[in-house]
Amino acid sequence: MKRFDVLTPVGVIAGIFLIAAAIAWNSGTDGFAFFFHVPSLLIVLGGVMAALTVTFPVTELKRIVTVMLQAFKHQPADMKEIVSLFIKLSEIARREGLLSLERELEQIRDPFMKKGVYLAIDGVESDTIVDILQAEIQSLEERHKRNRRMLEKAGDYAPAWGMLGTLIGLVLMLQELNDPAAIGPNMAIALLTTFYGVLLANLVFNPIASKLAQKTENEIFVKQAIIDGVIGVHHGQNPRVLEEQLSVYLSQNDRIIPQVKEANTDAKA
8 A cells, every 4th residue: 555755745845945044044034035036937847848848748748747746655565574475375385286375365465466476376387477577577667767757857957948047047137237236136037047947956856756766676676576486486495495585685684683583592592
């Protein structure tokens, strides 16, 4: 079940807060008004959207909001639970045969794991099972990569459009050189587009793209463990051997605790 990933909005809000605090430190709350300029914001956001429209087809662009929202969702995978479930399936398969696992399918919530176990029950060759599941992982990775590229490109385009807006502002400012008093304010406004571009690229687009890449890596890591578990059950491996094989996917703390307990038991003996 997906949960709300609180760290993503906290990071964005923290970044905005730090910038706001720096502005207030130097010029008080009145300084906030100088950093809000609608035309500059329109140049950056409009330019990014225009560039993305040229780069990607409409079918992919329609998903950009949905893709960004994925960074605000978290679906943790309990590797200890996965390992325990495979040990249980291995014990049942060795005792009663692979066909007996059919009644256990309802307890498997992960669709990828359920598919792998079903293929094993159905008598599919191990190599074929691996090929099918690996193909699904590759498809997932490619699909996520395409979605992520929209945000990565937005992160590339935003500073460029910010610089373009600054050049526009400088050209307009140079037309008023006969009024020295207007140069300072006009220069400040001209630089705001660069500010918006850099801010959006480095606080929104690029961080969210990196977050999605990390989520994909974690998902693939779990699926690789599932493949090893399915093949172990399919081959009728000893549950203890399978446990050792799958323990490499557990965190170091999860693996150390049983060893410490065993060492303490030996010491007492």
